[in-house]
Amino acid sequence: MNHYSESNNPHTSYSAPIQDKHTIKVWDICVRFTHWVIAAGILANLAFTDDGSELHEYVGYVVVGLVVLRLIWGFIGTRYARFSNFFPTPARLKSHLKALSHHQIPQNNVNNVGHNPLAALMMFALWAVIIGLGITGYAMEAHIIADEDTLEDIHEVFASSLYLLVPLHVLSAILMSRLQKQNLIKSMITGNKQVVVSDLNTK
Numbered sequence: 001m002n003h004y005s006e007s008n009n010p011h012t013s014y015s016a017p018i019q020d021k022h023t024i025k026v027w028d029i030c031v032r033f034t035h036w037v038i039a040a041g042i043l044a045n046l047a048f049t050d051d052g053s054e055l056h057e058y059v060g061y062v063v064v065g066l067v068v069l070r071l072i073w074g075f076i077g078t079r080y081a082r083f084s085n086f087f088p089t090p091a092r093l094k095s096h097l098k099a100l101s102h103h104q105i106p107q108n109n110v111n112n113v114g115h116n117p118l119a120a121l122m123m124f125a126l127w128a129v130i131i132g133l134g135i136t137g138y139a140m141e142a143h144i145i146a147d148e149d150t151l152e153d154i155h156e157v158f159a160s161s162l163y164l165l166v167p168l169h170v171l172s173a174i175l176m177s178r179l180q181k182q183n184l185i186k187s188m189i190t191g192n193k194q195v196v197v198s199d200l201n202t203k
């Protein structure tokens with residue numbers, strides 16, 4: 001049947017394609033596992049381990065190792081895990097900010113269901129800070145340069161920036177969940193998201 005023809009089917013509209021919601025797997029196990037272990041490790045090192053203790057260093061190296069794994073996965077992983085899918089290019093950022101400034105929250109479809117460009121900026125900032133913590137932490141321990149006070153200061157600046165970035169990241173995830181009427185935090189656990197699929201895309 002012609003999808004644009006009138007019919008008795010109540011779901012078929014004369015001028016618009018059918019819009020149906022489907023659940024799809026967006027975040028694979030590697031994205032979800034690395035996310036939650038990295039989050040737990042960062043919170044542990046910020047709040048619970050003794051600064052500079054052996055446990056602090058082990059936890060730090062595990063977290064850095066998982067970030068490296070995730071960065072490799074960004075090149076070879078599944079569709080929505082790949083950087084090519086969500087890299088915050090100026091063009092993507094511009095069109096996202098323009099949509100937000102017009103109070104337009106696009107419904108998720110199979111093309112835009114990954115990280116949005118602003119979220120992606122935050123993710124690269126978080127990954128960079130964690131790598132910075134690993135490098136300065138290692139350099140302190142290995143006595144790579146004599147001026148350990150400077151390394152300690154840089155390590156502390158990186159750590160302090162997380163007190164700003166992490167709450168901002170979590171609040172943004174909660175805000176976007178409300179605006180998109182989709183629980184993004186649950187999606188990071190199950191890996192699933194709901195997308196709108198028009199009948200033109202499905203056939």
Ligand code: HEM
Pocket residue numbers: 041042045046051052053056057059060061063064130133134136137138140141152155156159160
């Ligand atoms: C990746 C996550 C990490 C986080 C969130 C983190 C966080 C912190 C924080 C908040 C401090 C206290 C800073 C201060 O107030 O002076 C600290 C100190 C320290 N960290 Fe880390 N760290 C991490 C990784 C590492 C790693 C991988 C190492 C080393 C292998 C390391 C070695 C140290 C040392 C030696 C100190 C003590 C510096 C001092 O003498 O005061 N950290 N870290």
Ligand code: HEM
Pocket residue numbers: 031034035038039040042043070081114115116119123126127166169170173184185186188
């Ligand atoms: C130290 C703590 C945290 C760090 C360093 C962190 C870092 C990240 C990173 C790097 C990503 C990108 C995931 C990827 O593509 O692999 C991400 C995504 C995400 N994080 Fe976190 N996260 C932290 C805590 C949390 C917490 C506590 C929550 C919620 C309660 C949360 C919710 C999310 C959500 C919902 C996404 C997906 C956003 C989207 O749909 O685009 N994160 N986080």
